[in-house]
Amino acid sequence: MITVLIIEDEAANAARLQKMLLQSEEEIVVTAVLQTVRESIAWLEKEKSPDIIFMDIRLTDGLSFEIFNQVNIKSYVIFTTAYDEYALQAFEVNGIDYLLKPIEQKKLDLSIKRIKSFITPEPDNSVVEILKKMRLHKEIYRSRFLINHKDLFITIPCTNIAYFSSENKIVSLTTHSNQRYVIKQTLDKN
Structure with missing residues (x-):
């Protein structure tokens, strides 16, 4: 109006x-x-x-x-x-x-x-077109981590991960329930 x-x-x-x-x-x-x-x-x-x-x-x-x-x-x-x-x-x-x-x-x-x-x-x-291209070319990130823990392999879904930390070149992840796991890989693009 x-x-x-x-x-x-x-x-x-x-x-x-x-x-x-x-x-x-x-x-x-x-x-x-x-x-x-x-x-x-x-x-x-x-x-x-x-x-x-x-x-x-x-x-x-x-x-x-x-x-x-x-x-x-x-x-x-x-x-x-x-x-x-x-x-x-x-x-x-x-x-x-x-x-x-x-x-x-x-x-x-x-x-x-x-x-x-x-x-x-x-x-x-132009903004609409950029958003469409972003949807088409979105990268697929991992949805879970495979962790060697006490001679077993367990998978941790990303939705359960609270945060990652690194100390003395050792990377670990902590879940929302405060369980901490050492992961033997970098977090680059894995």
């Missing part, structure tokens, strides 16, 4: 944008529709940041760029405006897209899809 904030001072444009967002392929929830710079600053200071902000540039009480001077915006911002003269300034404040009114559904969907790829990135297949 993608959360959206709309900052638009014309009610008809805000309603049209909401309707278009509902027609989008993505599951979108509009958290609020705000109309002024002042109202937007107050809302952004106290509410949880939405995933996307659709922001008109010219609002009744000034340009929406003033919001960036007052609030640290962490959301992705798509500017929606009838004026192409603010495009450079929009990208200077980290706008991710710039849609000219009247907004086309196809362009809106493309913008949302682009942002969704940032919000939920594709899994890193």
Whole structure:
């Protein structure tokens, strides 16, 4: 689910944008529709940041760029405006897209899809491939040790071994039940 904030001072444009967002392929929830710079600053200071902000540039009480001077915006911002003269300034404040009114559904969907790829990135297949190769090439380690003990040979499963120790070049293993056995081999790759 993608959360959206709309900052638009014309009610008809805000309603049209909401309707278009509902027609989008993505599951979108509009958290609020705000109309002024002042109202937007107050809302952004106290509410949880939405995933996307659709922001008109010219609002009744000034340009929406003033919001960036007052609030640290962490959301992705798509500017929606009838004026192409603010495009450079929009990208200077980290706008991710710039849609000219009247907004086309196809362009809106493309913008949302682009942002969704940032919000939920594709899994890193290189890591997945490495894990698959590791499973295919896993080394088989021994599952038990054969030990000569009091003229008998006994096997100790690895699951019963608590630890190995070495003292004066003599290697021994100790089981979970504290039984200690000297093994006459190294632990290299056996």
